[in-house]
Amino acid sequence: MVRVFNLRKHLELRRKLRKNMTEAETILWSQIKNNILGAKFRRQYSVNSFILDFYCPKLKLAIEIDGEIHDIPKQASYDIERQKIIETRKIKFLRFTNDQIKYDLYNVLNTIKTYIANNFFSPCLRGDVAAGDRGVKK
Secondary structure (H helix, E strand, O other), X not given: OOOOXXXXXXXXXXXXXXXXXXXXXXXXXXXXXXXXXXXXXXEEEEEOOEEEEEEEOOOOEEEEEEOHHHHOHHHHHHHHHHHHHHHOOOOEEEEEEHHHHHHOHHHHHHHHHHHHHHHOOOHXXXXXXXXXXXXXXO
């Protein structure tokens, strides 16, 4: 069987990306790391030659954060093709913009939480985790 996840040839790039996360990535990571929402996410996880911002292996869920560059038609087209290729591995996507992460984190986290609750049971999902003790304001 051919290995397609976290290939060694991408190790240094993945490390570099983890050390140099964008502001939006840092904000979201602080809210989803350590099973906070009831599912384990990994940062800068590679699938084939593509690197996902965040990935939950148990749910086969990718979370991508799109900055302004993703508004450029050529980049947007690339993103669509990249996602189609990754989806052939039965990986689902949730996409958010930098602005959604920065200014509407409550709803972003509830979208993620709802996806987890509908696709994977965890006792941590009872109640409102996104606004609970995490310090996120509505």
